[in-house]
Amino acid sequence: xxxxxxxxxxxxxxxxxxxxxxxxxxxxxxxxxxxxxxxxxxxxxxxxxxxxxxxxxxxxxxxxxxxxxxxxxxxxxxxxxxxxxxxxxxxxxxxxxxxxxxxxxxxxxxxxxxxxxxxxxxxxxxxxxxxxxxxxxxxxxxxxxxxxxxxxxxxxxxxxxxxxxxxxxxxxxxxxxxxxxxxxxxxxxxxxxxxxxxxxxxxxxxxxxxxxxxxxxxxxxxxxxxxxxxxxxxxxxxxxxxxxxxxxxxxxxxxxxxxxxxxxxxxxxxxxxxxxxxxxxxxxxxxxxxxxxxxxxxxxxxxxxxxxxxxxxxxxxxxxxxxxxxxxxxxxxxxxxxxxxxxxxxxxxxxxxxxxxxxxxxxxxxxxxxxxxxxxxxxxxxxxxxxxxxxxxxxxxxxxxxxxxxxxxxxxxxxxxxxxxxxxxxxxxxxxxxxxxxxxxxxxxxxxxxxxxxxxxxxxxxxxxxxxxxxxxxxxxxxxxxxxxxxxxxxxxxxxxxxxxxxxxxxxxxxxxxxxxxxxxxxxxxxxxxxxxxxxxxxxxxxxxxxxxxxxxxxxxxxxxxxxxxxxxxxxxxxxxxxxxxxxxxxxxxxxxxxxxxxxxxxxxxxxxxxxxxxxxxxxxxxxxxxxx
Amino acid sequence: xxxxxxxxxxxxxxxxxxxxxxxxxxxxxxxxxxxxxxxxxxxxxxxxxxxxxxxxxxxxxxxxxxxxxxxxxxxxxxxxxxxxx
Numbered sequence: 284x285x286x287x288x289x290x291x292x293x294x295x296x297x298x299x300x301x302x303x304x305x306x307x308x309x310x311x312x313x314x315x316x317x318x319x320x321x322x323x324x325x326x327x328x329x330x331x332x333x334x335x336x337x338x339x340x341x342x343x344x345x346x347x348x349x350x351x352x353x354x355x356x357x358x359x360x361x362x363x364x365x366x367x368x369x370x371x372x373x374x375x376x377x378x379x380x381x382x383x384x385x386x387x388x389x390x391x392x393x394x395x396x397x398x399x400x401x402x403x404x405x406x407x408x409x410x411x412x413x414x415x416x417x418x419x420x421x422x423x424x425x426x427x428x429x430x431x432x433x434x435x436x437x438x439x440x441x442x443x444x445x446x447x448x449x450x451x452x453x454x455x456x457x458x459x460x461x462x463x464x465x466x467x468x469x470x471x472x473x474x475x476x477x478x479x480x481x482x483x484x485x486x487x488x489x490x491x492x493x494x495x496x497x498x499x500x501x502x503x504x505x506x507x508x509x510x511x512x513x514x515x516x517x518x519x520x521x522x523x524x525x526x527x528x529x530x531x532x533x534x535x536x537x538x539x540x541x542x543x544x545x546x547x548x549x550x551x552x553x554x555x556x557x558x559x560x561x562x563x564x565x566x567x568x569x570x571x572x573x574x575x576x577x578x579x580x581x582x583x584x585x586x587x588x589x590x591x592x593x594x595x596x597x598x599x600x601x602x603x604x605x606x607x608x609x610x611x612x613x614x615x616x617x618x619x620x621x622x623x624x625x626x627x628x629x630x631x632x633x634x635x636x637x638x639x640x641x642x643x644x645x646x647x648x649x650x651x652x653x654x655x656x657x658x659x660x661x662x663x664x665x666x667x668x669x670x671x672x673x674x675x676x677x678x679x680x681x682x683x684x685x686x687x688x689x690x691x692x693x694x695x696x697x698x699x700x701x702x703x704x705x706x707x708x709x710x711x712x713x714x715x716x717x718x719x720x721x722x723x724x725x726x727x728x729x730x731x732x733x734x735x736x737x738x739x740x741x742x743x744x745x746x747x748x749x750x751x752x753x754x755x756x757x758x759x760x761x762x763x764x765x766x767x768x769x770x771x772x773x774x775x776x777x778x779x780x781x782x783x784x785x786x787x788x789x790x791x792x793x794x795x796x797x798x799x800x801x802x803x804x805x806x807x808x809x810x811x812x813x814x815x816x817x818x819x820x821x822x823x824x825x826x827x828x829x830x831x832x833x834x835x836x837x838x839x840x841x842x843x844x845x846x847x848x849x850x851x852x853x854x855x856x857x858x859x860x861x862x863x864x865x866x867x868x869x870x871x872x873x874x875x876x877x878x879x880x881x882x883x884x885x886x887x888x889x890x891x892x893x894x895x896x897x898x899x900x901x902x903x904x905x906x907x908x909x910x911x912x
Numbered sequence: 913x914x915x916x917x918x919x920x921x922x923x924x925x926x927x928x929x930x931x932x933x934x935x936x937x938x939x940x941x942x943x944x945x946x947x948x949x950x951x952x953x954x955x956x957x958x959x960x961x962x963x964x965x966x967x968x969x970x971x972x973x974x975x976x977x978x979x980x981x982x983x984x985x986x987x988x989x990x991x992x993x994x995x996x997x
Binding site: 321322323324326327329330353355356359515517518520521522524527528529531 | 924925927928929930951954955956957958959961962963965967968969970973
């Protein structure tokens with residue numbers, strides 16, 4: 284990108300801010316930030332953020348960093364990157380090198396401040412100097428003992444944090460020295476590098492065996508950029524900085540990859556252009572035969588880009604097309620070009636026509652039933668990108684490199700595409716949407732809505748939270764924005780706690796219809812006390828909105844309440860910019876509003892006088908072990 | 913002091929200290945800029961290293977106590993490294 288263009292973005296960001304168009308200002312600033320990831324750039328972004336924050340809908344995130352080194356400059360870049368990506372980050376560090384005390388002291392600031400996310404970043408040279416430097420003095424090194432001690436410490440820290448707070452914890456693997464003390468002898472068995480590797484394997488096992496604990500492969504990050512180039516001995520000695528100035532943005536971006544999935548600020552759909560993006564060349568001018576794409580030869584950049592999109596699909600991210608082409612020609616090329624990896628059935632929505640890209644993106648969001656802020660737009664043309672930024676500032680527009688060789692890397696570096704877990708529902712998502720197309724056809728051919736709902740033949744299964752579905756329930760609370768009465772986001776640990784608590788009930792639902800299994804598409808959290816059932820969370824995935832599943836769910840809850848002697852249902856509706864589809868849920872089902880304030884409204888239903896009934900076209904099955912307290 | 917370098921430095925420092933560029937002068941120092949504390953000093957050193965592709969030695973970091981001295985040291989480093997002026 285030319286420096287002229289980046290200057291332009293900055294000027295526009297300030298102009299839009301002055302005009303009160305905060306979302307456009309944010310889109311311009313995000314584009315500028317992409318090209319100016321330095322400490323001065325971060326300072327500028329954060330100054331603009333002060334003015335913009337109150338006018339934007341950002342995901343809040345409170346981060347505390349436990350560290351043995353100076354990370355403040357990298358945190359400054361993380362704050363700017365988070366803001367550009369739609370996260371309102373409150374980040375701070377715990378006292379220097381006091382990570383163990385902070386963890387072990389139950390009354391430390393770490394626990395008082397109730398962070399959402401904790402990073403634990405300890406340098407090998409601080410935690411295990413013997414492993415870092417090799418033997419000092421004449422005694423033979425005891426790497427095995429040091430390795431066992433380090434892992435025991437980590438186990439104690441992780442267990443302590445896990446019992447004391449709900450924050451997601453991100454461990455960092457230990458860095459290997461650039462050259463082991465024993466030289467090439469080290470790798471011939473039992474050496475320093477093997478010991479550090481064993482620690483890192485132990486950390487991986489610890490993370491995967493403990494809920495909401497994740498591993499950032501710091502050693503791999505350093506290795507990726509070169510151990511000797513990462514390190515600045517002078518900065519370590521003088522200010523305990525473990526990173527050279529030029530790599531600070533690299534570290535901040537690696538952190539950002541974790542914040543996006545941890546706070547649910549995610550892309551659900553990757554929308555790609557066709558000409559000179561998915562393939563090389565212009566279909567309308569060059570013709571199908573001349574298009575470049577293939578595993579070898581001059582189309583390899585585009586093949587690799589398609590591979591990067593396919594990897595997103597395997598993570599549960601939908602693919603869609605927004606292209607200015609004749610629809611029949613585009614479809615023919617997608618079906619018939621011999622060198623394409625992606626075919627029409629890989630795409631959940633194909634918008635090929637001559638309307639503006641912003642219009643295509645609107646249609647994709649509507650068709651796939653997702654918010655505009657769940658879309659990432661990939662297009663080689665800077666004019667199209669700018670058009671979308673201004674028309675639809677909610678959409679994330681990736682700044683694509685001029686050289687197609689960089690497309691795949693641009694995709695894999697976008698933190699909105701990162702996931703920390705993938706459920707079976709994720710992996711099959713595209714199939715659900717193909718089923719959805721068939722459902723739409725049935726809906727169009729039905730004479731009435733009732734007729735359609737009858738012919739769908741829906742069966743709803745009410746399932747209590749258990750080890751198998753807790754991850755999915757947490758994911759639903761993180762990702763569901765539209766049919767969500769309270770939009771409360773819960774981590775896996777929090778869901779597990781609620782499910783284990785005696786006065787809460789956590790449920791999920793599976794919906795099966797004649798076109799197949801929709802998977803786990805709804806969840807609710809109920810708080811039960813004094814004969815009242817308080818609906819803490821009640822949500823449905825957009826996949827099943829408009830099919831009266833919510834009524835079936837409510838009637839099942841009501842029935843269970845009555846059989847457990849609970850006579851009243853209560854719940855809040857907390858409006859957000861996106862949950863309008865759920866706004867009439869309570870009034871439509873006979874609830875009366877008993878309180879209203881700035882945050883929302885409280886609704887009540889007396890079960891002694893009212894009975895929510897299940898629609899005749901849905902059959903509800905409840906798991907036998909489901910019982911309220 | 914190199915005027916050229918000073919003019920490149922000014923907007924960078926203005927962004928870093930979150931001030932309008934006209935409030936940065938050759939004499940600006942931690943005494944005249946409120947936000948220039950020790951953490952911002954480190955940020956500034958690292959920012960200059962990022963922007964100019966150079967590295968400061970630990971003893972040099974302590975010498976960067978006003979904008980004129982920064983411009984002078986930068987000029988020296990860029991001349992030595994043969995980098996762009």
